Amino acid sequence: MPDNWEFVLAAYGLAALLLGGYWRRLRRLERVLTAAPSEREGIGGGASPSPMRSMPLPPPEVRERRSP
Amino acid sequence: MHRALGWLTLLALAAGLVMGFGIAPREVTQGHVQRIMYLHVPSVLVAYLAFAVVLGASIAYLWTRRQEADRLAQASAEVGVLFTAITITSGSIWGKPTWGTWWTWDARLTSVAILFVMYLGYLLLRSMIEDRERAARYSAVLGIVAALDIPLVHFSVYWWRTLHQPPTVLKPGPAAMPSVFVAALLVNLAAFALLYAYFVLTRVRLLRREQEVLV
Numbered sequence: 386m387p388d389n390w391e392f393v394l395a396a397y398g399l400a401a402l403l404l405g406g407y408w409r410r411l412r413r414l415e416r417v418l419t420a421a422p423s424e425r426e427g428i429g430g431g432a433s434p435s436p437m438r439s440m441p442l443p444p445p446e447v448r449e450r451r452s453p
Numbered sequence: 454m455h456r457a458l459g460w461l462t463l464l465a466l467a468a469g470l471v472m473g474f475g476i477a478p479r480e481v482t483q484g485h486v487q488r489i490m491y492l493h494v495p496s497v498l499v500a501y502l503a504f505a506v507v508l509g510a511s512i513a514y515l516w517t518r519r520q521e522a523d524r525l526a527q528a529s530a531e532v533g534v535l536f537t538a539i540t541i542t543s544g545s546i547w548g549k550p551t552w553g554t555w556w557t558w559d560a561r562l563t564s565v566a567i568l569f570v571m572y573l574g575y576l577l578l579r580s581m582i583e584d585r586e587r588a589a590r591y592s593a594v595l596g597i598v599a600a601l602d603i604p605l606v607h608f609s610v611y612w613w614r615t616l617h618q619p620p621t622v623l624k625p626g627p628a629a630m631p632s633v634f635v636a637a638l639l640v641n642l643a644a645f646a647l648l649y650a651y652f653v654l655t656r657v658r659l660l661r662r663e664q665e666v667l668v
Contacts, residue, residue: 387484387550388479388484388485388486389484389485389486389550390485390486392486392489392546392547392549392550393485393486393488393489395546396489396492396493396542396543396546396547397489397492399539399542399543399546400492400496400539400542400543403535403538403539403542404535404539404648407531407532407535407652408652411652411655411656411659414659414663415655415659418659418662418663418666419662
């Protein structure tokens with residue numbers, strides 16, 4: 386039977402991509418959560434119940450108008 | 454402690470690669486493609502472990518209503534889905550040169566696909582319910598029900614006629630392969646178990662921080 390190295394590389398490569406992708410997601414989430422609250426609002430939107438749900442903040446002039 | 458676990462995991466993964474590609478010899482029948490086993494088998498065993506932890510943590514949550522149990526269940530389910538995805542993709546890639554097909558609806562493959570979809574549904578359910586307590590309660594029930602598929606996956610190769618071979622590691626009696634193959638498999642299993650622990654600890658910590666931020 387041929388050695389089929391390309392299948393071996395594909396399997397390990399795909400696994401590395403999946404694991405690396407999850408690790409990067411955890412790192413990104415950690416950065417968001419450790420960021421200063423103002424930065425976190427910029428990333429998470431502040432209005433959203435979860436910091437992962439991204440909703441961009443309105444421009445500063447709109448925010449000023451909204452604030453009491 | 455957490456950082457040390459990360460480095461230990463990295464070392465173990467490197468050792469696993471050395472064992473799988475450097476120490477373990479080329480298998481006579483399948484050739485080098487058999488080396489996918491050192492990825493495929495540990496990932497499915499760690500997925501079993503992850504979903505067993507979801508089961509335990511879900512029962513603990515319903516019993517005690519402690520947030521820590523719910524966080525552990527969520528983190529473990531996420532990592533379990535990740536390892537199940539690796540199991541399915543590596544198995545499919547291994548199946549093509551050995552069975553001549555990427556996928557077949559045999560009992561083992563189908564039950565693993567159901568397992569994957571059920572825990573994806575678990576994660577989806579969590580993300581859809583705004584009320585944290587209600588999300589925890591509903592997903593705990595689903596976490597218990599979904600675990601029923603784990604024995605079905607494992608014993609499917611005995612209960613039905615399948616293309617998939619019987620278990621290599623989780624079976625009574627001695628392993629049906631030379632000790633060097635078993636050693637390579639066990640080193641990779643240990644590495645994947647460490648990776649699971651590292652991911653789950655990180656995710657639990659982040660979930661705790663996320664809740665602190667939102668309060």
